[in-house]
Amino acid sequence: MPDKLGKDKQRYITGIIIILCLILILSINHIILVWTILGIAYLFGFGESIKLFACKSHWMMYLLAVIVWIFAGINGRPIESAIFIAMVMAGYLAYKKSFHPKQILPFIYPSIPFLTIFAIYKDFGSHAIIWLIIIVALTDVGAYFGGKAFGKTPFTSTSPNKTLEGAIIGLAIAVAVGSFVGIGGLSGNFIISLLISFGVSLSAILGDLYESYLKRSVDLKDSGKILPGHGGILDRLDAILFGAITMHFLLYFLDIWKDTSIMYI
Template structure:
């Protein structure tokens, strides 16, 4: 059925389905359900990252899955990346021919998705909604502002992005996203956290564009009709979630 639709129609239908699913998960507001939902995203994103980094190592999927299982029980999931780093460094020192690049997918996207779980665990479902609004509005604002007045190229990594568009996206997200943050913190804290999260999301999107250019591909995958892969949809959130957690921890 999807194959008979235009790219825009596929994008709209997939977007509606994703919003409905995310809304339903948020409405349930259960830690196990959220962990399982993020776990599915986590494994697909890990698979796409392995392809972008041009890595072939089946044991890496075992370690990725084990890490996510441990994250369910461990109270501070952000510690687990350092645990993985120690394992990799020890393996490298012991075996010498260990592929150092295997650490890359654990840095991106694993660390970012761990911070999704931390954000939900420490600050509740309202913070997840806040993140969703902030990153989405940054992207939407950048697109429409760039189309309207964009002239200055933002970066060679993503030639279609303009500096004016980026500023427009950050401003829109900061203003509107700050009100979403009022369900979690006071206004001025919400304003600062939203502002730095919006900036981080811009560079999250830019980083994934860099990875795709390096890999010579247009999309990270084809799981989501009209949208590409999982990483194509969550790139801004991976940086945004980390920044939001760090900012909230520093300001509360």
């Protein structure tokens, strides 16, 4: 019992520190600061993914990961940067005749999702990041407490502790709140805001399941240990990483921040 209380206290302290850091970063709202902090998180997450994919680590992978992030900051095309570097990595491994297909995977996950978060900030500003965080956080919190109160039906064997009822409640709360958060300076249209909130919330659930699947496949409880009480970077950001891809795609697909919106064609 004392051990559990100690872990819970550690978890809460780390959570508060993370929230305060987020508030500070988004209050300063400077692209170089965001790029730097997000880049540090990305490199830790990249290292964790190598363990999750059970692939052979190579110094070239870390070097290319750094180059990916630098390119993303310089050329303004974050996602294309990851794809380009993944191609370079594949070519290098083939040339050296030491190709291990799994070594490409960290350049897909978490590289592309992390770069997508940076792309959201660069293209749509801090408000979009706040919107993303609110949707994902409410999905997670709603699912946890909803599952505790009403959960009876197991959601999936991938994550036995989650329930279908909890997932539905989390989704409903996130969509209800997220739909209003996205109005005004974000989308200006309730229906569009609702669709994006729904897509992001659903993706957050899938991201959490995917991370659970990866950890179970290599018999790991946590992806890392950098965040006391929480585990690794990917343990905390799994849902946000999946949600970010959906948000960025829908923001462009619906073209909601531009005058030539396809909704009015």
